[in-house]
Each structure stands twice: as structure tokens, then as C-alpha cells.
Amino acid sequence: xxxxxxRGVVAGLxxxxxxxxxxxxxxQQSSFANTAGTSAKARAFRAGNSSGAxxxxxxxxxxxxxxxxxxxxxxxxVFVSPRCQNCHPAGDAPLQGDDSHVHAQYVKRGPDGHGLxxxxxxxxxxxxxxxxxxxPPGNPKWGLPPAKTKMVFVGKTAGELCRQLKDPKLNGxxxxxxxxxxxxxxxxxxxxxxxxxxxxxxPLSRPxxxxxxxxxxxxxxxxxD
Ligand code: HEC
Ligand code: HEC
Numbered sequence: 001x002x003x004x005x006x007r008g009v010v011a012g013l014x015x016x017x018x019x020x021x022x023x024x025x026x027x028q029q030s031s032f033a034n035t036a037g038t039s040a041k042a043r044a045f046r047a048g049n050s051s052g053a054x055x056x057x058x059x060x061x062x063x064x065x066x067x068x069x070x071x072x073x074x075x076x077x078v079f080v081s082p083r084c085q086n087c088h089p090a091g092d093a094p095l096q097g098d099d100s101h102v103h104a105q106y107v108k109r110g111p112d113g114h115g116l117x118x119x120x121x122x123x124x125x126x127x128x129x130x131x132x133x134x135x136p137p138g139n140p141k142w143g144l145p146p147a148k149t150k151m152v153f154v155g156k157t158a159g160e161l162c163r164q165l166k167d168p169k170l171n172g173x174x175x176x177x178x179x180x181x182x183x184x185x186x187x188x189x190x191x192x193x194x195x196x197x198x199x200x201x202x203p204l205s206r207p208x209x210x211x212x213x214x215x216x217x218x219x220x221x222x223x224x225d
Contacts, residue, residue: 065219071215072162074208075183078203083195084189085100088144098200106119109146111147125137127140137199141188152164
């Protein structure tokens, strides 16, 4: 009992520290995104759009579809980065690390995604990351998608993933607008950019990722082939 309380206090202190660090990292990251990332992208975009637009003005009604496909292709590497795909595996065990190896300790998905029998995710994963290399990351909702809708990202091409994300039978009954809200403000998705010590970040900043997904949605969410 005493041990449990002490552990809670220690974890709590760590979390206060962690929250401070993550806020400053986040603000640095987003100001970086605003200055470097976004302006480079905005330029690339304008360049892309102007050639696309001149083609579409004359002939192609598919300009929006092309923009949507390009936007999804930009967002796609985030979905299949280790921070995201480790919780979106094809099998019934979560994955770990940058090489996405199968989770140690014989952890299984279970019907609701929170583990089987006594081996629930919350046995080890707390409400926030525990500091230190190889310590369990955390979030109040930590778990895999449920067995009935596995929402597999591992091994999907951009086109396959795009079609799956749009399908309410496969995406947890979400509209495209709800998918956009999920990727831009869900805190479990947000964990990907605050993954704890020793874990790499997804290849785009979260604002750039959310902007690409929004662009995809605005252009009627057409999918790559
Ligand atoms: C027995 C303790 C334990 C249980 C139970 C457990 N985990 Fe873990 N998990 C860990 C530890 C420790 C790590 C960190 C490993 C490392 O970084 O080397 C980890 C890492 C992970 C990662 C890797 C994060 C990343 O991006 O590298 C995922 C995903 C994960 N766990 C999901 C789950 C899910 C989902 C459950 C429940 C179905 C679960 N775990 C149950 C201990 C556990
Ligand atoms: C700790 C595990 C975990 C991590 C890490 C994780 N997810 Fe998820 N994800 C889930 C669970 C669980 C659901 C289902 C929740 C629900 O339906 O309410 C989900 C659902 C989703 C959905 C909605 C439905 C669908 O068809 O996929 C999207 C989109 C998504 N995640 C994207 C991401 C992205 C992007 C990342 C990385 C930045 C990520 N997830 C990281 C566990 C995780």
C-alpha cells in the first residue's frame, strides 16, 4: 500500500515536470512549423496549385481529386510511422519501438482493445508517460482499436488506407468531418507528438498533418489509386 502511494507521488511529480517540458517542446515545434514548415509547404502548394489550376481551367474536372490525393499522400507517412502504426497493427498484439516489433509480455488486444484477462494495458500504461528510456508511455485512453473494427494501418498502401478511413463500417462509424476532428484534436493521436523519452516523432508536425488531412477533406476526400 505504502509502496503504491509512493509510486503514485513519484509518478505525479514526474508528470508535472513532463507537462512543463512537453508544453515548451510543443510550442517550439509549432512555431517551427509556422515559420519553416508551413511557408515551404505553402510555396510548394501554390506552385502545385497553379499548374493544377491551369490544367483544370482548360479541361480537367479532376483537379480537386488530384489535390485531395496529393494531400492524402502527404499525410500518409504519419499513419504508417511507428508512433501510429504500433497501435494499429494487423494482428492481435500491439507493436513496440521504431522497428515495430511485437509487444513483449505476450500482451493481446482483447475484445475492447484494452487487453485480455489480467493483462490489461492499464496494468503498465498509466494516464501519462513515465519518464525514462523503455518506460511505458501513457494516456487515459491507452489501448488498441476493438477486435470488431481493428482499424489496421500496418501494411496498407495510401489508397487502401484512405478508402478504409472513409468507410464508416471500418472507422468506428465516423463521418469524414469526425475523422478530421479525431486527427487534429484527439489526445491519444496527440500522444504521437509527445511519445516519451527515446521515441522518434512522426515525419510531419501535427499542424502540418492536420492541415494535409483538412485539405484532403476539403477536396472531397478523393483517394490515391
Ligand atoms: C506488462 C506491462 C505492459 C502491459 C500489460 C502492456 N504494455 Fe505496452 N508497453 C510496456 C512497456 C514497458 C513499453 C515500453 C517499451 C519500450 O519502450 O521499450 C510498452 C510499449 C507499448 C507500445 C509502444 C509505443 C511505441 O510507439 O513504441 C505500445 C503501442 C503499447 N505498449 C501498447 C500496449 C497496449 C495496447 C496494451 C494493452 C492491450 C499494452 N501495451 C499492455 C508495458 C506493457
Ligand atoms: C495507444 C494506441 C494508439 C496510438 C498510439 C494511436 N492510436 Fe489511433 N486509435 C487508437 C484507438 C483505440 C482507436 C479507436 C478509438 C475509437 O474508435 O474511439 C483509434 C482510432 C484512430 C482513428 C479513427 C478511425 C480509423 O479508421 O482509423 C484514426 C484516424 C487514428 N486512430 C489515427 C491515429 C494516428 C494518426 C496516430 C499517430 C499520430 C494514432 N492514431 C496513434 C489507438 C491508438
